[in-house]
Amino acid sequence: MLPRPMRSFVHRLLSRPLRLPAILGPRPQPGDPQIFRFNGEREQIIAEVVRRTEQHFAADPKKLLYALNEAGHAEIRRLSAQGDAEADQALGSWRRLVKRLGKMSDEERADSLRAIARVMAEDIAGNFDPRVYKLATRLIPGVLTAVMNPMGLPNQLLAGGFAQLDALISAEGPLDKLRRLAQIGTLVLVPTHSSNLDSVALGYVLMRENLPPVVYGAGKNLFSNPLISFFMHNLGAYRVDRRVSAMLYKEALKTYSCLMIERGYHSLFFPGGTRSRSGTIERKLKLGLAGTAVEAFSRNQSRGLHRPVFFVPATLNYALVLEAETLIEDHLKGAGQARYIIDDDEFSRVDRVYAFLTKLVTLRSALVVRFGDAMDPFCNPVDDEGRSIAPSGKPVDPGSYVSRRGVPSVDPARDAGYTRELGDAIAREYQRETVIVWTQLVAHVLYRYLVFATPELDLFSRQRRRGEVAMPREQLVSEVAEARDRLLRAEAEGRVHVGPVLRSQSPERLVSEALSAWRDYHTKVVAREVGDDVLIEDPNLLLFYQNRLLPWAEELATEETLAAARSIVNQGGKA
């Protein structure tokens, strides 16, 4: 990361915060979300990140020396492996630093740490331009696709008008309440993560539904596309370089995120950390940066600032997932964590994104974004006025959770306890707020049949059975109908939601549309009609789409299919 690498002028211009001249910019109005004030505060925020990072390490000379050594060695290791021109230059300065560290005085070490923290903070800090935001608000339906496909807007979109995009993405949940809460406190959106399109799609939904824009930590790899980089920078995204493992960097990043929430910037985090490789709903959440919201709340309380923080779980439910093929393959290889940053998936290929979008625009409700009810950082529900509500139904002061004997304090160990509980609560909400869409249900019934027909096989052997098992189409349609009825019953009990298409279309139509949607988008044939049968061609993609239904698989099954459903549940998200 240090020092700034040499790159082409254009690339540097686009990958660093590119801003329009400030003189022409509109002044933020009262009532505007905090992010409209970001550019005025940017320098202050960076300075504060540097100050707090220094305070964290420099108070103890041993800790300071260790942090610099650790950062130096981690960066030398990473940059040596990277081995390009960018790396070579930075490598030299890290080597010089590590060499000199032993002879430096504490003051000199603190100076070095400050300098490094500043470069890191500047690298992290985003930008926000209200003009870009307003432009995006008008153009966003096009922007959503244009960002993905800089070569030109898809013809279908232009021909069909932007109205199509409204039907393409539906938003559900307590939207009025969220709009009110956004005026009262700071929203921390914590959605499920399926695709690199998630943040863009969410950004669009927030705009469309008159919810405020959010700041979001985006992987640095997403900034490699200059156009995406431009929009991300100017719409509040900050950069997270997941390749950098130094604790100094992690501290700077956490401090930045905490500071943004402290200052009232609505924020977005994917608490699952990475896209769900298996297609299952995330069950174990570590929260990561989202945990800084608890610290931000404590810090504000300690300063006497009683601004509430509202966690808003959300689920993104795609009929088609752009990167499905790569994700499930990665999952089955068991390489999920090893390939934490996948940079050669469908998202990086213009032709795949184009194919995806052209298929997507022909669908209705191709993506259902469902917002859950807001909770405070201590897992209490909040009412319409933003008050935390205790189980007795009475309001409870959220400040009491960060206080002892009435005195608020900042206590990282305590807040880590709250964060773990919050992770559990959000994971529970995910399941309740999941919207099952039609492709998932059709995939589930087909996959269940595959398991039914191959009971003796283990997961891996089964996944190799391509083009060998055919399900009578009539049976598929009737099992889809039966499974949907059961799903609707689970919905009536408040345990899941059913998407608009799945709810309203005939089972016959659901089957046809699922087969056609997969056929038109995926490069691999998922399943195809042969005579009166549907032949299963790609068990991997079926597994991916149906995995979303795991928590309900047993109750969707009839007596005949129960054994197969159980077998699917037991194989679970494991592989």
Next chain:
Amino acid sequence: MSAPPVGIVGGGNFGWGLAHAVERAGRQALLWSRRPQRAGTEHIDLVSGPAALAEAELIFFAVPSPYVASIARELGVHLDGGHFLVHISRGVVGDDLHGLTQVLRSETPCRRVGALAGPLVAEALITGAPSGGVVASRFPEVRAAVREAIGGSSVRLYSTDDVTGAEFASTAVGLFATAIGFAQGHGLGPAAQAMLATRAMAEAARIGVVLGGKHETFMGLAGFGDLMAAVAGDERPELAIGRAIAENQPFEQIGSIGGTYFEGLESAGRIAAYTRRVKLHAPVITLCAAAFAREIPAGEAVAALMSREVGEE
């Protein structure tokens, strides 16, 4: 700032034991019980209702597990996020075997909760005889508050953040103590009892890990330590209950030995159902559940326990 009083819910032996430990630590105790049975002391105030406990920061729940939810609901109205709640009950709730801290969390606004586990017994707390236990909480300040409130030279308290493990170990020990009493009732000797205890604890640890707990918790004070105290004869009712089951005494008679029979019966049933559902191998607990509920004759249960295949340890 002077330390606030320590609240205690429950006027049974354990409630009083905690109150005396608080008194010995130089703190004021507020004890709330519908039937306090004894008179207060200079440092133990008997309070007439839950509202008075709001004055405390740390509140112990020393009531049998079936009453925890309703009492927590009643007390919760008077509390906020600044209170710490710690229970001492053995038992699991729901199909997913949640511990009672989960009940405290869902019935009150309190989040800083914990559990006391291990071989702490009421008598030792009352008399000040050397004893110890484990305080489990995700919150270091709760662990510290419990140590400050009742810890000292006679009560050695270790701490862990593995709440799930400690709560489940504590529940499992209650069952296994009953199982050992049952084995004793059938005349099984020390070696057979040791085998039963060891296999049972390994089984509990497997389930505990699936629930999210740590294996080592079962090997420590909350698990083996507690079970050893039971077998060494710390007079807890579970062993007597186990022997009574072995003697085929009627349900009501067994119940009169201690309410823990019915709690144990319920917990064993829940755990056995859970292990069936998630396909965990749990022969000891499954047999315990069946024998406690009298679904199989006692003699058959003993034979089944001893005839299991021998494998690697």
